[in-house]
Amino acid sequence: MTIKLKDKLFTEEEIIKCLATCESVISKNAYLEKKWENCYYHFFDVSSSELYKEKRLEWMEYRKKLRSLLLNEYSMKEIIKMTKACKDKYTQKMVMSVIDLMS
Structure with a gap:
């Protein structure tokens, strides 16, 4: 699954990495x-x-905001589970750029 924000495409794995950073x-x-x-x-x-x-x-x-991107495909429980299982994280700067694209 890919998510389009303005002109950029993000995979669900990239969104999960952003969520892992948020949790941290x-x-x-x-x-x-x-x-x-x-x-x-x-x-x-x-x-x-x-x-x-x-x-x-x-x-x-x-x-x-990031979870809302995945709610069409996954339940909140599945999103939380995938986030906890994620070992890779993005930088805070990368997360901020994704959030900026959502605005």
Whole structure:
């Protein structure tokens, strides 16, 4: 199965690699958010974990958009299973370029 975004074609394997990257970024930022939740910036009285939360939520939106490309062919359960089984990942820059093509 190939997916056309603007003038570029992507295979489902490429989308799965993008999803694997999203999962990695989401997990890392969730960990850092939890780790720094009690650390506050003195000047702004804001938790430093907020930065990680914002990034985590942003990447969760990217994951949602990428999953929507595969929902016509696969169930959500199958997409999650394929993502977990994926050992290769793309760079965050590559994921961002795919997301940009979707806009």
